[in-house]
Amino acid sequence: MTRAPAHDLNAEQAVIGAALLAPNVVAELAGTLAPADFYRPVHGRLWEALCAMQATGQPVDPIALAARLADSGDLGKVGGAPYLHTLIQSVPTAANASHYARIVADHARRRQVADLGVYIAERAGTDTDVAEIVATGRAILDQAAAGSQWSPLIPLGNRRHLPDFPxxxxxxxxxxxxxxxxxxxxxxxxxxxxxxxxxxxxxxxxxxxxxxxxxxxxxxxxxxxxxxxxxxxxxxxxxxxxxxxxxxxxxxxxxxxPAIVEAELAARVAGKAAEKAANAAANADQSGRDTLLAEATAAAMNADAVTIPVxxxxxxxxxxxxxxxxxxxxxxxxxxxxxxxxxxxxxxxxxxxxxxxxxxxxxxxxxxxxxxxxxxxxxxxxxxxxxxxxxxxxxxxxxxxxxxxxxxxxxxxxxxxxxxxxxxxxxxxxxxxxxxxxxxxxxxxxxxxxxxxxxxxxxxxxxxxxxxxxxxxxxxxxxxxxxxxxxxxxxxxxxxxxxxxxxxxxxxxxxxxxxxxxxxxxxxxxxxxxxxxxxxxxxxxxxxxxxxxxxGTDKSTRYARLVLAWIERTAATTFTKRELYRGVRSQIPTAADLDPVLSLLEIHGYLRQLNAPARTGAGRPASPSFLVHPEVHGSAGTVHGLPGWASRRPA
CATH class of the missing domain: 3.40.50 (Rossmann fold)
Structure with missing residues (x-):
């Protein structure tokens, strides 16, 4: 390509600036505008951070965004806090945010189509089956026409890989x-x-x-x-x-x-002595009773003092x-x-x-x-x-x-x-x-x-x-x-x-x-x-x-983590609900329990349900199919093995 890919940096700045001026902009546009839609990577990182803050209920403003980027070490990479204020100053009003967002999304779709051309040209010179190239190209065109891009993942919680016992x-x-x-x-x-x-x-x-x-x-x-x-x-x-x-x-x-036997014997002897002294005191006349009573008391205390070990x-x-x-x-x-x-x-x-x-x-x-x-x-x-x-x-x-x-x-x-x-x-x-x-x-x-x-x-x-x-x-x-x-x-x-x-x-x-x-x-x-x-x-x-x-987590979140573990373990990029249940039924009781789990994973961006094929003839309907977000497998920016849409964007 001799021309720069389609983009409009002013529109991108206007979207980010509007979001910083009016936090509701993020909620309105997060579902339709993805970080990958931005041509300049800095803007994509900013939009990703704003969407994550909005999804987790954090305040969306320049101070909070700067603090988040500073914690992650990205503040300097995006131009520092001054650039955030530059973005705010670049937009006179937040009312036109959706207009600028459409411009950004349209250019992103055009870059997808351009990338598709490069992909087809590259694969045409290999031994890849032509039918596979055509089918993949058609799927990419459909996604581009629909404006279908992956949104940033919203974490299910703080659970991460835990260290092994040292x-x-x-x-x-x-x-x-x-x-x-x-x-x-x-x-x-x-x-x-x-x-x-x-x-x-x-x-x-x-x-x-x-x-x-x-x-x-x-x-x-x-x-x-x-x-x-x-x-x-x-x-x-x-x-x-x-x-x-x-x-x-x-x-x-x-x-x-042996100590127990000895103590038990000593206790019996002391008990007998105490009993004998008590009888002598009881039978004594008045003149000698006090002395014998004192002796009986001492004998009883001696018997009580013997401790038998357990x-x-x-x-x-x-x-x-x-x-x-x-x-x-x-x-x-x-x-x-x-x-x-x-x-x-x-x-x-x-x-x-x-x-x-x-x-x-x-x-x-x-x-x-x-x-x-x-x-x-x-x-x-x-x-x-x-x-x-x-x-x-x-x-x-x-x-x-x-x-x-x-x-x-x-x-x-x-x-x-x-x-x-x-x-x-x-x-x-x-x-x-x-x-x-x-x-x-x-x-x-x-x-x-x-x-x-x-x-x-x-x-x-x-x-x-x-x-x-x-x-x-x-x-x-x-x-x-x-x-x-x-x-x-x-x-x-x-x-x-x-x-x-x-x-x-x-x-x-x-x-x-x-x-x-x-x-x-x-x-x-x-x-x-x-x-x-x-x-x-x-x-x-x-x-x-x-x-x-x-x-502190609910059942759906716990089950969602089990599903993600299964996806990572099997390296699945697509799967049906029936396949998933066969893999996790030892830990998730019924297939019906998967419905709220799959819905939760869709909301958090991990999955996307694919359109069901048209039903023909009798029999049970096809099991719902799902596409897995590429970042689940650590391959952000890649879908089905294709090069990332932003592969030729500036660093």
Whole structure:
């Protein structure tokens, strides 16, 4: 082409300027004027930003647009804020915006036709079938005549690709087991990694705490929740990662049994002595009764002072809040609730009692004093309870807990480290190698050693930070604080974000203890350990944002994300509703459930329904067909393999 493609820069400037003068212009023209219709790319980027702001309910004005472009790094590329004011000054009134928009759209159609000519000329010299060239050319002409251009995508939410679990930051004996189990079970590393953290928390919780600075101390127990659909082999991973804890629990029981027998015998002897002294005092005459009564009182107190140890229990499964409180009191303040299911949440919410009871779990995470009242015995209290929670739940459970009374308001969700790994079902390798005997034995022996080493501690071991490690914690606090401000990245998750630094400190404490199995309490935590814990913190922060996003979205949006995942996985550029349902029916119950989902995706620009072919003869009608926006596959500006319409526009 020797002539410049059809365009009118003055009309383009007038459209953008009118939109900045009158925000309603964007709403009126967004459906008919696409960013690709603008000849100058700067104007296309400006129109795309304005349409996105209008679609998400943000104010459309020069200040808001400049702020958005500055955040994305595009403000300088479009000429800066002065150019925005130049655009406003170029239009005397916004009333003529639709006239200028028609000029811009008409030139865009003419460029499409010109591009078609180049495309046909190029393909004519290849071995491409002539019928295919003609059919494609006819489709392009139809689109150009109809003014059919893709509008910018309107995001469904903030959900994006989430980071993988950084298992490499864990001590070698833990990391080897995590990767080995993930490979053998063909499950995400995230699942085994989070359960491994829960296992370390079970071993160390209530027996050690990290001294940050001043009176700030963090216990070393965690709440972790992994979200995976049914059939993800959660139980197999739990069995592998938690099995050594049950072995250690049995060893503690065997070690405690002789002490229980001895205490029971001492209690019987003291009871007999108290009974004998009481009988002697009852039968004595008045002169000697006072002395014998004092002796009987002392004997009764001695008998009552004999404490019979309980059998150690490290792990519980589906317990009520009341049972958890009793077990914490019996077990010296340490207990873990570990399960490949999420039934505990319904129990906490009052499935049996009808009344939510979160106190045990809130105090059990924070380490606040817990008082246990029983009908048959006097009240007991746990000075520093340490409850560990390690669960793997289905996605529906995650969404249900957001609606459970008090879970968000009282802070239970703020204490949870969420993990939303990508499901591997359908892509698993058959016949994967099992975990090596050496790796499994090392994991079992070391986790057992950590349990046994800390089992006898009554007062928690205090783990100080080195000055350098304290500086790393301060760096984390400085980075987190602006995110919690209104409008900050975590402004809607202040409850969770406020506990973020403490969670990283807890993770650092567990990494430290796992690397120094038998003398960790005698060594300060190093800066490098805090940095490794910070990588875990980054992982959990990204997943928490996605988890809270999922908990707040409606069913249609959740299903829409499943449909987009299917489109990306199959690389579909067109599909029928029937084909789609066959691909997603394991996650979306009925074909009718797809109707609002497809409508939502059309509204957001991801899909466009194609005209149904004329029906001929009997039988059911053809399934609706849909065209996929090219940007869904990361190929913006390309449709059906054709060059982008703006391929010869200026840079």
């Amino acid at each position: 298992g490499y930051v864990l001590p070698e004996w833990v990391a080897n087991m995590v990767y080995g189990v993930a490979e053998f079970t063909q499950t995400p590393v995230d699942l085994a990694g989070c359960i491994a953290l829960a296992a370390l928390s079970t071993a160390a919780g209530g027996r050690a705490e990290v001294e940050v600075r001043g009176s700030w101390r963090e216990p070393t127990n965690l709440f972790t929740v992994v979200v995976l659909p049914p059939g993800s082999r959660k139980s197999a991973v739990f069995a592998a990662m938690i099995g050594p804890l049950l072995t250690a629990e049995r060893a503690l029981v065997e070690r405690t049994k 059998l150690p229990q490290l792990v519980a499964d589906d317990v009520t809040s009341e049972e958890a409180a009793s077990l914490l009191a019996e077990q010296g303040g340490r207990l873990a609730v570990l399960s490949p299911e999420g039934g505990i949440f319904a129990t906490i919410a009052g499935r049996y009692s009808g009344t939510p009871n979160l106190e045990v779990f809130l105090k059990g995470h924070a380490g606040d004093m817990l008082r246990v009242n029983r009908r048959s015995r006097s009240p007991e209290h746990v000075e520093h309870p340490a409850l560990t929670l390690g669960l793997a739940v289905q996605p529906d459970v995650l969404r249900d807990i957001a609606d459970m009374p008090g879970f968000r308001g009282k802070g239970l969700l703020a204490r949870i480290l969420f993990s939303l790994p990508e499901n591997t079902v359908g892509r698993r390798k058959i016949g994967a190698d099992p975990v090596s005997e050496q790796v499994a034995s090392a994991y079992t022996a070391n986790l057992g050693a950590l349990v046994m080493t800390l089992a006898e501690w009554t007062d928690p071991a205090v783990l100080p930070l080195t000055p350098e490690a304290n500086e790393r914690v301060l760096d984390i606090e400085r980075a987190v604080e602006p995110r919690l401000a209104p409008g900050g990245a975590w402004g809607h998750l202040v409850d969770w974000g406020s506990k973020y630094t403490g969670a990283v400190v807890r993770l650092a404490g567990l990494i430290h203890l796992a690397e120094h199995l038998r003398d960790g309490w005698g060594k300060p935590i190093q800066a490098e350990t805090v940095e490794r814990a910070g990588l875990l913190g980054d992982y959990f922060a990204a997943h928490a944002l996605a988890a809270f996003d999922d908990m």
